[in-house]
Amino acid sequence: MVRLRPGAVMLLLDRETVQRVYPVSAAIPVMAEAMRRYSGGRAAQPLRTIVRPPHETGLLGSMPGHVAGEQHAGFGVKVMALKPENPARGLDLHIGMVIVFDPDTARPVGLLDAGAVTAVRTAAVSAVATDALARPDAGDLAVLGSGTQARSHLRAMREVRELRRVRVWSRTDAHAYAYRDWAAAELGIEVEVTAGPREAVTGADLVCTTTGSTVPLLDAVDLAPGTHVNAVGSSFPDQRELTAEAVARAELFVDSRESALAESGDIRAALDHGLAPPEHLRAELGEVLLGRHPGRSGPDAVTVYKSLGLGVQDIMSGFAAVEAARSQGLGTTFHLD
Template sequence: MLLLDRDTVQRVYPVRAAIPVMAEAMRRYSGGRAAQPLRTIVRPAGESGLLGSMPGHVSGERYAGFGVKVMALKPENPARGLDLHIGMVIVFDPDTARPVGLLDAGAVTAVRTAAVSAVATDTLARPDAGDLAILGSGVQARSHLRAMHEVRVLRRVRVWSRSGENAGAYRDWAAAELGIVVEVVAGPREAVTGADLVCTTTSSTTPLLDAIDLAPGAHVNAVGSSFPDQRELTAEAVARAELFVDSRESALAESGDIRAALDQGLAGADHLRAELGEVLLGRHGGRSGPAAVTVYKSLGLGVQDIMSGFAAVEAARAQGLGTTFDLG
């Protein structure tokens, strides 16, 4: 069994390597080759954090077998200099069921989420899209800039964060690490004005963007609001967009953005045009035209973590990295 810490996961499984793996993960999920229940969330009364588990099984010739992600979320962690999400991904040998990998879940989540957004962008955004707005300045904001840079030529990048200090640090990081010039702006509307690519990566509980804020032809990767009590888009923004999701079941049960549109009667369940995997499988044509606004609502799926776990373990073994240990 290999133990892969954060640095090792980042080294062996960069977003460029994760993008094709995540495209295949979405095809397998929508093609019926992944078995997974809705994630289980434990949120005790009086406790600021929560514990989530995402078990499942993936079929296929490669990156297949049982796996599970277990992750705790502590809102106080960023102020402590720690990740918001803490946990592990475990993957099991498909033949013997012996554990073959134990990985830092925060690192896996950062890269797999951004890689799926890259797949969605490459599939749903206009080919000439390159004016990028990012809301948020944390781990996902950084990984999403890397991911967008992989699939589109970026002409302009703007970032907004509730913390001006964090936004400035993000700008400096982008220049030093990626050679990308990022403009810091004062608000969400200023960030997305004229943008044809938008990534929302916050944990906001109140909407940040309305339909009027989004330019014709824009594509939005709505990533941050991954619980029913979180929202980044107004109900009107969701209702007026062409809506694509990672999983119909998860989106209808867990997305605060989508549930608000349904609860307010602005959209029905049939407003979900397709799962991303259905578009990749050729079962749906994707965006209807260049002026359409498309939204990809990302909640995260166990199949993404499981296939990422197997892919990272394979890469680490090939490079002689990771710590080996035996459970007995």
């Protein structure tokens, strides 16, 4: 566990350092434990606070919390601003920081690039959900979107399933082809570019939606029996990637009941249209991992894991990355006194 000793310093971890010390292979077991602790009542966190001024295109979100446990535990917070104009500027859509605090003294022990933390922890949780909910033989992957999460999810999916085929769709053809070239060069994975979302998912048994779309991209008829979907991109009530019918048809799992019912446009639409009651939400992922719910009901079930993102994921990732950086002698030191 990270503990600040007299004369110690806080570590500053930039994007490159976070990516180096906390790859998705290391993040997956940490995130599995994060979900167990959350559903097991060992994490305290409010719903995230969003500041969205009426004449501002962006927003500011904060996700504070506390995690109990012997490792990767303590207070922490993620503060992140979202600027939709940033990708056109060559900048990340999300800009922010994760701060973690010594569990004994409450002095800060780490300040980390939140974009890098978010990219890896989100994909790692999807990998945990895939391992728990997808069929063991799932390996025909469709990715909707071509940005940071689309790339991190391809890395994560290959950690938990043997990928036989990969297809991608993006609103911008050039971005889809850039994704294809990146996958070949960086991962040695051949990716097929498709003309639309339906073409991408036809025949797929594993789907990752990473778009942040405000209109549904997939309907119930698009998802073949046995498919598992990681619905990641729509993180606000005004965003949707799945139709209400698709949500109502699926066996639905979430990271947090509270967050999903309050913040997910995908789930709210199904509830508001009367297609699915709140009880349609089968379980939290952590409840499946704790053995409190069996998960997928059978090989032909369509399962959806709706990811909103939780502070516990950022906090435990922050502690894990700081510990790894300390052990490798990496990061920039900042003297607190």
